[in-house]
Amino acid sequence: MFVESQMLELKREVTEGLKKEVIAMANTSGGEIYIGIDDDGTVIGLAHAKQDMESISNMLRDNIRPDILICTSLQIVEHDEGDVIKLEVTRGPRRPYHLAAKGLKPSGVYLRHGTTVSMATEEAIRQMIIASDGTEYERMRCLNQSLTFSETTPVFDSEKLKLAKSQMRTLGMVDQDGYFTNLGLLLSDQCEHSIKCARYEGTTKLAFQDRREWTGSVIRQVNDAYAYIDLHNSRSVTFEGLTRVERSTYPEAAIREALVNAVVHRDYGYTGSILVHLFDDRIEIVSVGGLVHGLTVEDIELGVSESRNPRLANCFYKIKWIESYGTGLQRIRESYRGSEQQPSWHVSANAFVVTLPKLTFPTPHDHSPLDAWLADHADFTSRELEEYLGKSKSSVRSVLAQLVDRRIIERRGSGPKTTYHVI
Numbered sequence: 001m002f003v004e005s006q007m008l009e010l011k012r013e014v015t016e017g018l019k020k021e022v023i024a025m026a027n028t029s030g031g032e033i034y035i036g037i038d039d040d041g042t043v044i045g046l047a048h049a050k051q052d053m054e055s056i057s058n059m060l061r062d063n064i065r066p067d068i069l070i071c072t073s074l075q076i077v078e079h080d081e082g083d084v085i086k087l088e089v090t091r092g093p094r095r096p097y098h099l100a101a102k103g104l105k106p107s108g109v110y111l112r113h114g115t116t117v118s119m120a121t122e123e124a125i126r127q128m129i130i131a132s133d134g135t136e137y138e139r140m141r142c143l144n145q146s147l148t149f150s151e152t153t154p155v156f157d158s159e160k161l162k163l164a165k166s167q168m169r170t171l172g173m174v175d176q177d178g179y180f181t182n183l184g185l186l187l188s189d190q191c192e193h194s195i196k197c198a199r200y201e202g203t204t205k206l207a208f209q210d211r212r213e214w215t216g217s218v219i220r221q222v223n224d225a226y227a228y229i230d231l232h233n234s235r236s237v238t239f240e241g242l243t244r245v246e247r248s249t250y251p252e253a254a255i256r257e258a259l260v261n262a263v264v265h266r267d268y269g270y271t272g273s274i275l276v277h278l279f280d281d282r283i284e285i286v287s288v289g290g291l292v293h294g295l296t297v298e299d300i301e302l303g304v305s306e307s308r309n310p311r312l313a314n315c316f317y318k319i320k321w322i323e324s325y326g327t328g329l330q331r332i333r334e335s336y337r338g339s340e341q342q343p344s345w346h347v348s349a350n351a352f353v354v355t356l357p358k359l360t361f362p363t364p365h366d367h368s369p370l371d372a373w374l375a376d377h378a379d380f381t382s383r384e385l386e387e388y389l390g391k392s393k394s395s396v397r398s399v400l401a402q403l404v405d406r407r408i409i410e411r412r413g414s415g416p417k418t419t420y421h422v423i
Contacts, residue, residue, distance in 0.1 A: 002034060002037055002041040002043075003041060004039065004115045005114075005115065006029065006031070006112065006114055006115070007029065007030070007031040007032065008031060008032050008033075008034070009021050009025075009031065009032070009033045009034070009115070010033075010034050010037045010038065010039055010041065011033060011034070011035045011036075011037070012035075012036070012037070012038055012039075012044055013035065013036070013046070013052075014035055014052050014055055014056060014059075018033070018035070018056065018059065018087075019059060019060070019063050019064060019099065020099075020110050020117050021033055021112075021117060022060060022064065022068065022072065022087070022089055022097075023064060023068075023097045023098060023099070023109070023110045024110040024111055024112035024117040024118075025089040025091075025112055026068055026071050026072075026089050026090070026091065026092040026095065026097045027091075027092065027095050027096050027097055027109065027110065027111050027112075027120070027128065028091070028111050028112040029091055029112070030071075030088075030089050030090045030091045031088075031089055031112070032086060032087065032088050032089070033086075033087040033089065034077075034084055034085070034086055034087075035052065035056075035084065035085040035087065036049070036082060036083065036084035036085060037084060043079045043080075043081040043082065043084060044081065044082065045079060045081045045082015045083055045084060046082060046083050046084065046085065047082070049076045049082075049083035049084075049085055050076070052085060053074050053076065053085055056074060056085065056087065057069070057074060060072060062100075063099060063100055063101070064097055064098070064099065064100060065097070065098060065099075065100045065177070066092075066094040066097065066177045066179075067094075067177075068092065068097050071089060071090045071091075071092045071093075071097075072087060072088065072089050072090075073087075073088045074086070074087055074088075093132065094132055094177065095128040095129075095131065095132050096109045096120065096124075096125050096128040096129065096132075097109070098110075103145045103146070104125060104129075104141065104142075104143050104144075104145060104179075105125075105143070106119045106120055106121060106122060106125070107119060109124075109125050109128075111124065122143065125143060126143070129141050129143075133175075135269075137182050137267075137268045137269055137309070138172065138181060138182050138183040138186070138268070138309050138310075138311050138312055139172065139175070139181055139182070139183070139311070140181060140182050141175060141179045141180070141181060141182075142179070142180045142181055142182050142184060142185040144180075144185060144190055145179060145180055146190075147180050147184055147185060147188035147189070147190055148188060148189045148190070149163055149187065149188055149189065149217070150189055151189055151216050151217040151219060151220040152187045152188070152217045152219050152220075155219050155319055156318075156319060158319075159318065159319050159320060161318060161319070165178075168184065171183070171311065171314070171315055171318075172311040172314075173187060182268065183309075183311050183312055183315075186217070186218050186268070186312060187217050187218065187219065187312075187315065188217060189216055189217060191215065191216060191217055191218055191221075192271075193218070193268060193271075193273065193274075194213050194214060194215045194221065194273045194274075195213070195214045195221045195222075195224075195225045195259075195262075195263075195273060195274045195275075195276060196211075196212070196213045196214075196273040196274070196275055196276070197210075197211065197212040197213070197214075197225065197228060197229075197275075197276040197277075197278065198210070198211050198275075198276070198277055198278070199211075199232065199278040200277065200278065200279050200280075201280070202279070202280055203279050203280055203281050203282075204279075205277070212228055213273070214228075218263050218312075219319075221263065222259050222260060222263055222321070225259055225276060226255060226256060226259055229250075229255050229259075229276065229278065229283065230252070230255070232278060233248050233249050233250050233252070233255070234248070234249045235247065235248050235249070247359070248359075249358050249359055250283060250356055250358065250359065251335035251336060251356075251359070253331060253332070253334075253335040254331075254332045254335040254336065254343060254356050255283070255356065256321075257328045257329075257331050257332045257335075258283075258285045258328075258332060258354045258356060259276075259285065260316060260321050260322060260328070261287070261328040261329075261354070262274045262285050262286075262287035262352075262354070263287075263312075263316075264307060264309060264312055264313045264316055264322070265287060265289070265292075265307060265308050265309065265313075265352070266287045266288045266289050266308070266309075267288055267289025267290075267308060267350075268309070269289075270288045270289060270350070272288045273288075274286065274287055274288065280358070281357065281358045282355055282356060282357050282358060283355070283356040284353055284354070284355050284356075285353070285354045285356075286351055286352070286353050287351065287352045287353075287354075288350065288351060289308065289350060289351070289352070290347050290348055290349050290350055290351060290352060291347055291352065292306045292307070292308050294306070297345065297347055300329055301329055301330070303327060303330060329345065332354070332356070336357075336359075339359055340360070341357035341358065341359055341360065342357065343355060343356050343357065344357075370389075373388055374408070374409070374422050375422075377422070378421065378422050379412075379419055379420070379421050379422075380419065380420055381418070381419055381420070382396055382397070382400060382418070382420070385399070385400070385420075400420065403420075404420075407423055408422070408423060409421060409422050409423060410423055
């Protein structure tokens with residue numbers, strides 16, 4: 001006598017519902033399905049058992065992902081009342097199994113509870129993925145398998161790198177079964193994480209001036225965040241002698257390195273956003289997740305490299321956003337060389353904060369004798385400049401031409417009465 005249970009399912013005939021039953025057993029604890037037996041345990045038998053067995057095999061192969069055939073076996077069992085198909089299902093190693101047409105969504109993933117088949121919750125699906133793929137975020141299968149890469153593809157194209165399926169598999173954006181991984185999600189238009197920015201008046205968080213949030217591919221987020229910070233990164237132009245010198249309030253290299261490091265090394269197991277705080281005297285960039293276990297601040301300052309997301313780091317390396325592994329903090333510090341202000345970082349259990357101080361510069365008179373002389377001579381003649389520089393008339397004529405071209409001075413009058421005026 002056959003009685004349905006957690007591990008036993010009875011079906012009169014082959015139906016479309018068989019797919020859900022097999023998925024549920026493979027996702028739960030396995031079991032057996034007898035086809036040709038009524039719900040009450042009465043053997044009915046199948047008139048075309050061999051054909052039905054072939055249909056079942058094709059159904060499972062064509063409609064369930066990942067490949068579930070390795071978890072199943074089919075055999076015909078002879079009874080006096082007729083032939084019965086016994087379908088054995090083992091618990092699968094690549095859970096969650098799902099309907100190919102539905103994907104990794106509750107509507108396509110099923111579990112067995114007693115004799116009942118029900119849709120899995122999103123949390124149950126996540127737990128099955130973790131159990132199958134491990135806890136390394138970027139290697140895990142992504143719940144969203146409808147990803148697009150309109151923002152990332154042009155960046156790869158600019159470095160003559162293609163993003164066809166084969167290249168995605170090599171990079172780790174697609175796994176061995178053809179599923180997009182969470183690395184693929186991070187580089188896709190559908191990325192679920194973001195960078196948030198707040199700009200404050202003064203040096204505290206008491207008065208907001210502006211708020212922004214950037215979404216989409218992490219590549220787009222870095223670009224957008226950098227562009228916004230750069231918009232508020234004031235620049236000044238001075239001349240050291242005749243050399244035009246442009247300085248930024250914050251070193252561009254430091255901003256770029258801090259943003260890239262925050263994205264590459266953050267812990268994507270947390271849903272919180274990367275935070276950027278702009279103050280009058282500093283920029284703070286807060287990445288979610290502390291240091292990789294076993295590393296210290298001293299280690300990373302010395303260039304020891306242990307990325308939490310090595311495949312994402314590799315992608316950034318390929319597009320030349322990372323020049324060499326383990327040099328991020330060193331490059332930030334290098335960009336402040338010679339400055340009284342120095343960058344700093346603070347690490348907690350779940351955050352890494354980089355602080356970039358605003359640079360202050362000496363006035364041009366501190367380092368340019370010519371600028372100082374011009375500041376004291378609003379109007380002068382070429383002879384006066386010759387005497388000051390101790391240069392020939394032809395050399396001074398060249399200096400004057402360059403100063404006029406750069407609109408530092410303007411020429412007034414002509415002939416012997418020509419003078420020059422500092423603008």
